[in-house]
Amino acid sequence: MPTSALLDRYAALDSAAVSDALDRLGLPPGVGGLRPVWGPASVVGYAVTVQLEPRTDGPAGAHIATTAIETEDDQSVIVVDNQGRTDVSCWGGILSLGASQRGVRGVVADGVCRDVGEARELQFPVFSRGSVPATARGRVQQRSTGEPVTVAGLTVHQGDIVLSDETGLVVVPRDRAVQVAELAEAVVARERAIADEIRAGARLSQAMHDARLAGETVR
Numbered sequence: 387m388p389t390s391a392l393l394d395r396y397a398a399l400d401s402a403a404v405s406d407a408l409d410r411l412g413l414p415p416g417v418g419g420l421r422p423v424w425g426p427a428s429v430v431g432y433a434v435t436v437q438l439e440p441r442t443d444g445p446a447g448a449h450i451a452t453t454a455i456e457t458e459d460d461q462s463v464i465v466v467d468n469q470g471r472t473d474v475s476c477w478g479g480i481l482s483l484g485a486s487q488r489g490v491r492g493v494v495a496d497g498v499c500r501d502v503g504e505a506r507e508l509q510f511p512v513f514s515r516g517s518v519p520a521t522a523r524g525r526v527q528q529r530s531t532g533e534p535v536t537v538a539g540l541t542v543h544q545g546d547i548v549l550s551d552e553t554g555l556v557v558v559p560r561d562r563a564v565q566v567a568e569l570a571e572a573v574v575a576r577e578r579a580i581a582d583e584i585r586a587g588a589r590l591s592q593a594m595h596d597a598r599l600a601g602e603t604v605r
């Protein structure tokens with residue numbers, strides 16, 4: 387399956403349905419706490435990882451995340467691991483501009499960002515633990531890009547599918563992506579059927595069985 391067709395399938399899903407599919411496979415079911423900073427948004431794409439660390443002495447180089455953004459494209463979501471720090475920004479408006487110019491789909495940061503209004507103007511999805519005015523410059527530096535990172539306790543590898551929405555973040559290992567999509571689509575179909583019955587007047591307690599939601603036979 388072409389990679390963009392796979393992302394289109396995920397774009398039609400949400401984090402809850404994907405989480406249920408991950409549960410079925412015994413994979414981590416996702417995390418909460420990383421919120422869209424400028425309003426309702428969702429994003430799905432292939433992870434491009436950026437690991438940050440506290441700044442050490444030495445000459446200042448390119449700003450954090452710039453080298454990751456420059457190599458990426460319209461199927462990418464930048465995933466920034468700043469270890470959940472809330473005292474210093476790890477994403478800003480110029481980064482949003484550079485990323486959106488390359489067609490990058492959004493950023494998910496385990497940390498906080500700044501320049502929220504600039505991201506909103508660009509309609510560039512930013513998910514983080516919040517915002518703070520304090521710059522990253524002189525405070526954090528990039529340790530690596532393309533290496534595994536941890537976001538709110540969840541390991542993300544470069545190329546994993548990440549889906550972030552108002553509910554939370556799910557991470558799908560690349561080699562399980564088709565299987566997870568199939569299971570999640572089945573979840574959505576079951577939930578639609580239950581919702582249709584409820585709209586048609588069925589009693590909630592009769593229509594909504596946990597086993598039915600899970601795709602098991604209802605006794």
Ligand SMILES: O=C([O-])CC(=O)C(=O)O
Binds near residue numbers: 478522
């Ligand atoms: O200095 C920073 O933290 C980065 C910044 O504001 C931007 O990307 O616009």
Ligand SMILES: [Mg+2]
Binds near residue numbers: 479
């Ligand atoms: Mg700025």
